[in-house]
Amino acid sequence: MKFVDEALIDIAAGDGGNGCVSFRHEKHKEFGGPNGGDGGRGGHVQALADPSLNTLIDFRYARRHEARRGGHGMGSDMFGAAGSDITLKMPVGTIITDAETGALLHELLTPGELVTLAKGGDGGFGNLRFKSAINRAPRQKTPGWPGEKKSLKLELKVLADVGLLGMPNAGKSTFIAAVSNARPKIADYPFTTLHPNLGVVRVGPEQSFVLADIPGLIEGASEGAGLGHQFLRHLQRTRLLLHVVDLAPFDATQDPVTQAKAIVYELKKYDDRLYGKPRWLVLNKLDMVPLDEREARVGDFVRRFQWKGPVFQISALTREGCEPLIHAIFRHVQGEQRAENEPAQPDPRFAGDAPA
Template identity: 45%
Template sequence: MFIDKVKVYAKGGDGGNGMVAYRREKYVPDGGPAGGDGGRGANVVLQVDEGLRTLMDFRYNRHFKAKRGEHGMSKNMHGKNAKDLVVSVPPGTTVTDETTGALIADLTEHGQSAIVAKGGRGGRGNVRFATPANPAPDHAENGEPGIERNLVLELKVLADVGLVGFPSVGKSTLLSIVSAAKPKIADYHFTTITPNLGVVDTQDNRSFVMADLPGLIEGAHEGVGLGHQFLRHIERTRVIVHLIDMSAMEGRDPVDDYKKITAELAQYNYRLTERPQIIVANKMDMPDAAGNLERFKQEMDEEVHIHPMSAITREGVRELLLAIADELEHAPEFPLHDKETDEEARVVYRHETPVDPFIITRADDGVYEVSGAELERVFKMTDFARDESVRRFARKLRRMGVDAALREKGAKDGDMVRIMKFEFEFID
């Protein structure tokens, strides 16, 4: 089975907790703080493995949770950093954030990797909080929570040449005779429902990778039929070979077929119109093909070169392969996204996005609910078992403006405030 689009959940490891500890040495009264920092949580990393060809493995395992860092220890010993969780993906995988739709990574080369869920930093031990005014603090941080996100992985096959055309125009037959690929061939529409790749060698010792892709139909840019599955793969090809059935045995008009498919490519992604395109008149061994070809040429611009061919008799195949190889020698590499409209692809983490630090709402039971990514991060890093940590948390909320915002919302002494699943009493 060919799997080319999956949704997965990834969570970076939480940082290890910092420790509250003190020096316990003989003949050293009132030893100072000696609590170590926690270790960094592991990242979730996607790495390209050229031995993979599909996203099949993600059909059974779609949750990836990295390990947390080791907790800090006494005697000022830091916890160990957790080892990154490395997940293998095939070349040609693009990774996007399901929530925002932002491109996270475009992985094409063997060994290329990207961090898709960053681990949290380790919490600081109490030795970090020592000051002249408080030389023995009874406070340490919990580890920072790791980033968690839902991802969409899409596989776009890496091929130099993409065969396009309506169903049953002979794409699979052409690939089968010019390479060692063995695609399924039959006399009905949509025989090809998954991409097939083949390495083609020409007589003058040049080679390239050709992809036979699922047949395209009108409305494909809107997802009709196999539309998006097809168009996703054609994005990476450097040269488009457009096969047209000149016999018109299916009852379609060759000129109309060409115009419809060209329009579908342009409506899906206008960058596809920049690709070098080779037009192939296939099935020239059929009775009406010669007449249809003459009419087709009259409709096309004079500079458009058309390659007549018959995949069954193999007439014109050699000349076509040489023409494709010539075109590839000067065909540029095309980026996956338009640089003029897209920002540089990079990994964007939740805490890097400029958002409100908190939001206050009133629940049905009258409790004030305070939420927000930054607020929840501070909350999770607080050890509420220690009074000093609680006082520090209260000061942070005051600096963030939570107290003032609650008063504006009408909060009074004794009202309940909920942060995540925990409730506190508001004291004005």
């Protein structure tokens, strides 16, 4: 699989350079003063959020990353050079945790965001630092401080506004290909999607949202069955979930209501917060249902599924019903973004308590 969303790496910042003991040697000056310089700082290890990346595969095969140590101090008041920093490029949405303690260190959520993962050690002091009125010829120096060393776990959660979930062959890949710039593999057999696909859906000039498609879920997914459980984390940052249901399965013995309930159960079992996200029902493959049976079949499904939320009827293959759906999604996403950006309103009950 080319898509890798977890990796373990070891990083080591550079050690600081050692200080130097040196004295000035000049003609006709028997006792020149101290001139030993300090050591240089060790190089830092940094992480950069790169929007052009969408996988952690580079870190699967290159696990050890070390920055250079600082240069040693020298005579003639020469300080050691600082060690070169190294910058590790990671996809936007990467979560960085300490592999030993599990503590969250950083989340790369903004393109171009730069964070320091391990600080280089400070350089040691040369004897020039120890010169004083009572110590005219100091012979002290200190070694450089060691750089930080860490074992890190990298976990990628894709940044998407809307996530698709559903059984294999529900038509999720066909839908994302129909409405966005994504071109996933589409075939008439289950599990054609082996890794998450992201697509940008253009609604109008400078109006768009990001749609994520993950491998189809099956019963027992929360316990490791199938492929979808590996990628459920990618739906945790979405603002809206679209539950895509195959209204006309190839196997007549399969009940769409039973399958839909199984997905909801797996979602709740995996993460209550994910289960609590806004979720819309999208009944797909409308083109496979005779025109005179559509209303009855949709009504029967909604009644038996006991669904109270928004329902959309589409055919991803013919794009029937897709336009109203993507416009409704955009309005929802836009409303969520506005709500997040608006400042909190003061409680009117305490308005009179504020100082003049």
